[in-house]
Amino acid sequence: MSNDLSTPSLPASTVRAYVYRQVFDPTNKQGMGKKLDGYISTLIILNLIALLVEQVPTLYAKAPGFFHIFDVFSIIVFTIEYVLRLYVAPEDPEFKGARLPRFAYFKSPFALIDLAAILPFYLAAFIQIDLRMLRALRLLRLFKLARVLIPAWNEFKELNKDSTLRQKVYNLLNPTPQSGALHEYVDLFIVFWVLVSVAAVILESVDSVHYVLNVEFVLLDGIAVAIFTTEYILRLYTCTENPTYRHWVAGRLAYARSPSAVVDGLAVLPFFLEPLLHNLIDLRFLRVFRLLRLLKLTRYTTAGTTLIRVLSREWPVIAASTFIMMLLVILTASLGYLFEHEAQPEKFENIPQSIYWAVVTLASVGYGDISPVTPIGRAATVILALVGLGIFAVPAGILATAFNDELRRHRESIRNQLLGYLADGVLDEEEKEQLYRSARALRLTHEEVDLMIERARLDAEATTKAAQEQFVIPYHMMENNPSFSADQFKQLATLMRQVAAVSDHSALNKIFHDAKVTSEHDRELWSLVLSHLPQK
Secondary structure (H helix, E strand, C coil): CCHHHCCCCCCHHHHHHHHHHHHHCCCCCCCCHHHHHHHHHHHHHHHHHHHHHHCCHHHHHHCHHHHHHHHHHHHHHHHHHHHHHHHCHHHCCCCCCCCCHHHHHHCCHHHHHHHHHHHHHHHCCCCCCCHHHHHHHHHHHHHHHHHHHHHHHHHHHHHCCCCCHHHHHHHHHCCCCCCHHHHHHHHHHHHHHHHHHHHHHHHHCCHHHHHHCHHHHHHHHHHHHHHHHHHHHHHHHHHHHCHHHCCCCHHHHHHHCCHHHHHHHHHHHHHHHHHHHCCCCCHHHHHHHHHHHHHHHHHHCCHHHHHHHHHHHCHHHHHHHHHHHHHHHHHHHHHHHHHHCCCCCCCCCCHHHHHHHHHHHHCCCCCCCCCCCCHHHHHHHHHHHHHHHHHCHHHHHHHHHHHHHHHHHHHHHHHHHHHHHHHHCCCCHHHHHHHHHHHHHCCCCHHHHHHHHHHHHHHHHHHHHHHHHHCCCCHHHHCCCHHHHHHHHHHHHHHHHHHHHHCCHHHHHHHHCCCCCCCHHHHHHHHHHHHCCCCC
């Protein structure tokens, strides 16, 4: 067989460059580098959680096989990542200039951390290592987070090199142009501890779990309170960087009364009240009160703000439907009392007690603990249940429509910002990054923003094409129609005067005096148009 019939294979360097570009290159916005860092970071956090759970013998004994499988899976993922990074090292700008790029990568700090994360597992196959020591060595995987944290820290330092300490802390806790990726990691850290502390409060209510993990729950709550208290103090300290809270005393007092600050205070208040009020208030109430920490998540999502906007905008309609519902509930309760009181005096004792039955009936819940027994009462229940389907669905429909309108407004705000950036015909990387930042604040994805950019580009091309077609001169009509020719000439003359009137004369003079760009006739015509412009 001739070699000409064989399929040519890609050079190894081409495959290597493709792998680096798609998997690890941080400058490739279409690659999966950022997503891969996120997946690896999540796996590292899960490893830490698994390691902590393994320290509780009761929990570990229930599923030792699961923990082993998860550990093996983690090692496989980390090993594949390490091998791929070693393979593509000659394509990495940091190492490609070295005489031995792979060796240069091998001895780099990040590579040593990656190797330390997987080496104990493989050494255990050849060397007898104590199980407790092996588990402790797994903590080295936490250092892999340095791969995303160190670049984010360096970026933050560069963005804030001229900022004061208070400004740096403010930028770290709040989304600003100087926040960078480090702010996002701080947000994720706070969200993680909110979820962990809330999960601990929920599990603490289970007696069997609380008996086993009592000490762990106390430790987790102490760490969470320390983190939330530090965050609250830092936000109170830096709030004066916000123009709304500029005054150093009145501004901080105003911030302390804001909804987000009140939520932050309530997140830690039960911890400090328990030692003071344990003789006056049931501690179970205070512990359940810690579930208010969930409200801290409203800082990291626009859902709460969107709901408030929707309710304020649609309040007249919602108030009207609420009034109708309340009126219907009272009438239904009155009819239920009228029809069923004599038959069931213990259940329909009075109208206030019948309101519970009315709400359950109109909402079509039907718990069954209270139900009519008389024929007229049952007939009325059927009618009221059918009516309730429509009445109770009105507010839900209003809110759903209003939420869709609010999402459309969000998209329109991003689109208007995009059109503003495209006014000069160019969308640079800084403007695109600002669009992504605004989109993240409104919980829109990068894909949606990219789609808006593509649509705006196509619209601009269509507009330019239509404008060009508009100025196509119909020569065949001007040959035998002097009047039409005169009208075309006047339109072109008017257009030239408009161009000269709104343009920068000094800049255009430089262009027209460049012999490589314009001809002598162009310069003469430009001078003639300028001479006939009205003097300012």
